[in-house]
Amino acid sequence: AQSVTQLGSHVSVSEGALVLLRCNYSSSVPPYLFWYVQYPNQGLQLLLKYTSAATLVKGINGFEAEFKKSETSFHLTKPSAHMSDAAEYFCAVSDHTGGFKTIFGAGTRLFVKA
């Protein structure tokens, strides 16, 4: 069965600092992995996705994530945080064995301090 664990329900960084949001997944077959962002009062939108091409995936707004099969991880990073990055971030996984389900993590709320 698929599952997603996001370590840390809240992460706080200073503006300009590195952003690291952690995601570990469980899947019995090569997964499809996603990061979605939810800004206040807006719907979820896709940041980036991994679908078995390059292991380092670049997304919008300077975010990237690296698929590490040996660690079953797909951590999200951004070299320099901006105030506008404050939002809730969700890691998600889907694969063929789960039917058409996409399983989301519980989310990590990112705070950016001036």
Place this chain on the structure above:
Amino acid sequence: GAGVSQSPRYKVAKRGQDVALRCDPISGHVSLFWYQQALGQGPEFLTYFQNEAQLDKSGLPSDRFFAERPEGSVSTLKIQRTQQEDSAVYLCASSRLGGGRNEQFFGPGTRLTVL
């Protein structure tokens, strides 16, 4: 349309009432997903449509929940005899192609409160 729309945005129901939540996906999108998001949690999968066919309903929590997409576009999620534990935000998402590996475009959600 420009994006996925959902109506109503807010719904208050008394316990035992039936409710119907509507989703208008992006025109031409094959796939449509429904999710339930409890406070402080991530979206939890309810059901999936590919065009008008409901291919996966494994996430529906009970037989009180029913979803349809009769013409392969607009979808309705119906909850019968609502209970307090049904209080949540219900999200709809659509994607251009079939299956679960494509970008999903989410609507703003319907916040259901059951008193």
